[in-house]
Amino acid sequence: xxxxxxxxxxxxxxxxxxxxxxxxxxxxxxxxxxxxxxxxxxxxxxxxxxxxxxxxxxxxxxxxxxxxxxxxxxxxxxxxxxxxxxxxxxxxxxxxxxxxxxxxxxxxxxxxxxxxxxxxxxxxxxxxxxxxxxxxxxxxxxxxxxxxxxxxxxxxxxxxxxxxxxxxxxxxxxxxxxxxxxxxxxxxxxxxxxxxxxxxxxxxxxxxxxxxxxxxxxxxxxxxxxxxxxxxxxxxxxxxxxxxxxxxxxxxxxxxxxxxxx
Amino acid sequence: xxxxxxxxxxxxxxxxxxxxxxxxxxxxxxxxxxxxxxxxxxxxxxxxxxxxxxxxxxxxxxxxxxxxxxxxxxxxxxxxxxxxxxxxxxxxxxxxxxxxxxxxxxxxxxxxxxxxxxxxxxxxxxxxxxxxxxxxxxxxxxxxxxxxxxxxxxxxxxxxxxxxxxxxxxxxxxxxxxxxxxxxxxxxxxxxxxxxxxxxxxxxxxxxxxxxxxxxxxxxxxxxxxxxxxxxxxxxxxxxxxxxxxxxxxxxxxxxx
Ligand SMILES: Nc1ncnc2c1ncn2[C@@H]1O[C@H](COP(=O)(O)OP(=O)(O)OP(=O)(O)O)[C@@H](O)[C@H]1O
Ligand SMILES: [Mg+2]
Numbered sequence: 044x045x046x047x048x049x050x051x052x053x054x055x056x057x058x059x060x061x062x063x064x065x066x067x068x069x070x071x072x073x074x075x076x077x078x079x080x081x082x083x084x085x086x087x088x089x090x091x092x093x094x095x096x097x098x099x100x101x102x103x104x105x106x107x108x109x110x111x112x113x114x115x116x117x118x119x120x121x122x123x124x125x126x127x128x129x130x131x132x133x134x135x136x137x138x139x140x141x142x143x144x145x146x147x148x149x150x151x152x153x154x155x156x157x158x159x160x161x162x163x164x165x166x167x168x169x170x171x172x173x174x175x176x177x178x179x180x181x182x183x184x185x186x187x188x189x190x191x192x193x194x195x196x197x198x199x200x201x202x203x204x205x206x207x208x209x210x211x212x213x214x215x216x217x218x219x220x221x222x223x224x225x226x227x228x229x230x231x232x233x234x235x236x237x238x239x240x241x242x243x244x245x246x247x248x249x250x251x252x253x254x255x256x257x258x259x260x261x262x263x264x265x266x267x268x269x270x271x272x273x274x275x276x277x278x279x280x281x282x283x284x285x286x287x288x289x290x291x292x293x294x295x296x297x298x299x300x301x302x303x304x305x
Numbered sequence: 306x307x308x309x310x311x312x313x314x315x316x317x318x319x320x321x322x323x324x325x326x327x328x329x330x331x332x333x334x335x336x337x338x339x340x341x342x343x344x345x346x347x348x349x350x351x352x353x354x355x356x357x358x359x360x361x362x363x364x365x366x367x368x369x370x371x372x373x374x375x376x377x378x379x380x381x382x383x384x385x386x387x388x389x390x391x392x393x394x395x396x397x398x399x400x401x402x403x404x405x406x407x408x409x410x411x412x413x414x415x416x417x418x419x420x421x422x423x424x425x426x427x428x429x430x431x432x433x434x435x436x437x438x439x440x441x442x443x444x445x446x447x448x449x450x451x452x453x454x455x456x457x458x459x460x461x462x463x464x465x466x467x468x469x470x471x472x473x474x475x476x477x478x479x480x481x482x483x484x485x486x487x488x489x490x491x492x493x494x495x496x497x498x499x500x501x502x503x504x505x506x507x508x509x510x511x512x513x514x515x516x517x518x519x520x521x522x523x524x525x526x527x528x529x530x531x532x533x534x535x536x537x538x539x540x541x542x543x544x545x546x547x548x549x550x551x552x553x554x555x556x557x558x559x560x561x562x
Contacts, residue, residue: 097433100437126439134434134437136430136434138429140429140430140433140434141434142426153440154439157439157440158438158439203438207438
């Protein structure tokens with residue numbers, strides 16, 4: 044059972060279940076995230092981390108379970124209210140998902156122009172500021188997503204996600220594909236968003252260094268459930284064999300490896 | 306037993322697809338009549354569908370009008386009814402060939418590209434990204450395309466009608482030796498407003514169907530390049546079939562007594 048917090052959690056996930064045919068990806072997942080807290084979810088490739096984010100944001104329908112934001116169950120909301128809820132969310136997709144018919148600058152300014160009705164010129168100025176924060180030069184703005192590198196796309200997508208100043212942000216592997224220095228900068232940016240702008244963040248990552256930097260708390264997803272969670276400082280002394288194997292990258296341990304060796 | 310199960314599964318699959326299409330159509334129409342409309346995107350689609358389809362539609366109808374004149378001459382000359390050729394050309398062009406040929410050509414050109422574009426956006430999560438940026442994919446992607454289809458097809462068909470009749474005129478006057486004045490006179494003598502209007506109504510319906518099929522199949526595209534490829538094929542095939550079916554239904558509505 045997750046520990047009881049006195050205050051209402053910002054996000055409260057209970058019994059979340061999602062299957063694709065006979066592939067049971069999430070099977071009764073519980074997780075609480077407090078207001079202005081940064082939780083990192085770790086877990087092997089293909090364990091359903093991206094599916095978790097998509098079901099929580101309602102992009103994918105969950106089979107059962109509840110996701111409460113500030114106490115309201117968002118999965119059962121009618122479409123119109125769900126859209127209002129979406130206004131408060133930001134989501135960084137694992138592959139970026141930049142609109143390839145728009146320039147990078149228009150991509151970053153998209154939410155400002157379309158959802159917040161900020162005049163285009165002003166939105167471009169804000170967008171340039173966020174691009175600078177993720178280390179993108181202003182002249183990148185005129186390029187199209189197809190013309191920039193994968194890491195630049197990732198950073199442009201990150202800028203687009205936080206430019207609208209959402210209350211709750213889901214980052215799906217924000218630093219994969221970036222060099223260590225740029226990875227550090229992005230980690231710091233996420234920490235700044237949490238500490239200065241008081242966003243609530245759920246971050247997915249494989250990178251343990253990054254997880255330690257970003258997370259107030261770390262949770263491990265395995266076999267469709269959160270099998271361990273605790274403060275970042277305690278991860279090395281978790282006493283959980285799965286966590287121990289995962290964070291140390293060991294071959295020996297309870298996690299079944301899908302590769303077969305002769 | 307297995308055979309029956311397969312039939313049952315196919316039938317259920319068909320019902321599910323029909324339901325999904327009905328929902329998609331309903332949502333699309335409800336968004337078409339509710340603000341906001343993205344005028345800039347609508348404009349771009351109008352140029353794409355209307356303007357850039359002109360050469361294709363023009364060429365198709367030109368040669369169809371020409372061949373129509375030639376073929377009906379071989380037929381009618383046996384009954385000494387050559388003067389009916391101009392009438393045959395203009396009536397078949399405005400009532401049937403203009404809308405159907407333009408519809409089929411545009412279905413191949415536009416239906417496919419809509420399905421491919423939206424399908425790729427679906428596969429690369431750009432459609433989901435729209436939703437997370439509080440923008441309805443229906444409003445942003447579907448409505449501009451559907452409205453542009455409804456608006457631009459009648460214009461294309463009207464121009465196609467004129468070019469087709471002109472093609473018949475070219476063959477009639479230059480090859481079959483008709484007098485230019487009398488050919489034009491018999492062209493307009495029997496032409497009624499209803500002939501042209503029914504063709505334009507058909508065109509609007511076809512434009513709706515082409516864009517709807519392109520968007521629907523793209524929106525529900527399967528995973529990966531293969532999924533997008535299948536969506537493209539399905540968009541063109543289903544739009545073409547629906548064009549031919551609705552063509553019959555509208556014809557019956559207008560002309561059956
Ligand atoms: N749309 C889908 N249709 C069918 N199966 C899916 C779909 N999306 C995800 N899955 C399945 O769900 C499982 C989890 O996928 P997910 O993308 O969440 O993994 P992940 O934990 O994010 O992995 P990675 O770290 O590699 O990104 C996989 O087995 C995948 O096959
Ligand atoms: Mg993933």
